[in-house]
Amino acid sequence: MSDSKLAKRGLGRGLSALMADLDLDGPAEAKPVKDRTMVPIEQITAxxxxxxxxxxxxxxxxxxxxLRQRGVLQPLxxxxxxxDDSLFQIVAGERRWRAAQMAQLHELPVIIRELSDTEVLEVAIIENIQRAxxxxxxxxxxxxxxMDRFGHTQEKLAEALNKSRSHIANLLRLLSLPDQIQDYVKDGKLTAGHARALITADNPLALARRVIDNTLSVRETEDLVRKQGKATTDSPNAKASRKANKDADTRALEADLSAQLKMSVTIDHGSNGGGTVTIGYRDLEELDRLCQLLGR
Structure with missing residues (x-):
């Protein structure tokens, strides 16, 4: 079967089957593997x-x-x-192979599998995800x-990799940030928490530089983004623009709701037919009254 067909249908042997293979890379106390064999290190290639x-x-x-002291306990x-039939190509375990060369070991334990190019790439990606x-x-x-290349869903990945779906979803959202901010995370200048807080910002790059320059915490970054959004929303130009674009029915509905709740109500229609209703309160007493009304 061609690699393109394997990619389209997800995975030839199934994600769980490949995950079982990767379990062989577990801790030193893992039970011995029966189908391991020793191969000269010079016959193994990356x-x-x-x-x-x-x-x-x-x-x-x-x-x-x-490795010098204990040897390679888990096979590649x-x-x-x-x-080249005389050689073997690494599917998982390149780090151990590199370290074994440094340790001047002469042979390594391996598990030989029949895998397509597509499956080899998938195993390599999964192995990388498992690295701390x-x-x-x-x-x-x-x-x-x-997800893009092999058609896996967030739910399927969460189950196979023993991670929560929210963890996967939150990380995927980081890829919507500008490349520069992603580089800041890679370099350790920002944490994932900082980056998540910047996703909803109007000018995330400028705020990111502010966060780094002032060594702000994640909570301080969230407050900064919140204040920026409020300033943008509450600016006279923004208010005037929103009001000018609303039809008479929407403005009338806003006025009716504001009168009934005795609080300011803003309705914003989205392009997809949905929208948001924003209720403003002056103090905690008004907020408590609103909660009571909604609780009924």
Whole structure:
């Protein structure tokens, strides 16, 4: 079956089957794998389509020290090299392979699987998601790849990766931010919480620079975005523009609701037939009265 057909229908062997393979990369105390075999390290090659391009050298040196002392406890997942039957191509476990070379090991335990190019890419993406040092943007981009290229839904990913659907949805929203802000998150200048707060801002890039320059907390960033939105909404020009664009029926309905509630009511129609109703209150006493009215 062609890779394009596999991609269209989601996954040839099923996401759960590939996740079972990746469970082999678990902790050292995992039970021994029966179908592992030892392969000379020089017969193992990296996957040129590996999505992860950066491997922290310090972390690799630490892993190399561990491998010298304890050996490679969990096998790599490999397949026969597409162009050379005498070689094996890494499907999952490139980090251990690199560290093993640093440790000057001569052979490595592997699990040989028959996988298409499409499945190899999918396994590589899933393996990267499972890594602890992935930043929020990298993780979100990996989710997006799995959804766009392989047709997985948020619900399916959440179940297979043991993550909440809200976690996946919140990370995917970060990809709507300007590239510069995404770079700030990758570089550690902003956290995912800061970035989420900036999603609804009118000028997120300017606010992001303010947040970084003043080392604002996530809560302070949320307050900053809220104040900016209120200032924009309450500006005389914005009010005049909204009022001018409303028809007489909408303005009459606003007046009727305002009179009944004894609070200011604003109705804004959206382009898709929906809209929002905004009720303004002067103090907490009015808010309490509104809650009582709605509770009835």
């Amino acid at each position: 996957n040129p389509d590996q999505p992860r391009r950066h491997f922290d050298n310090g972390a690799l040196l630490e892993l190399a020290d561990s 997942i490999v397949r026969k090299h597409p162009q 040092d992935l930043n929020a943007i990298e993780e979100a981009a990996s989710f997006r790849q799995l």
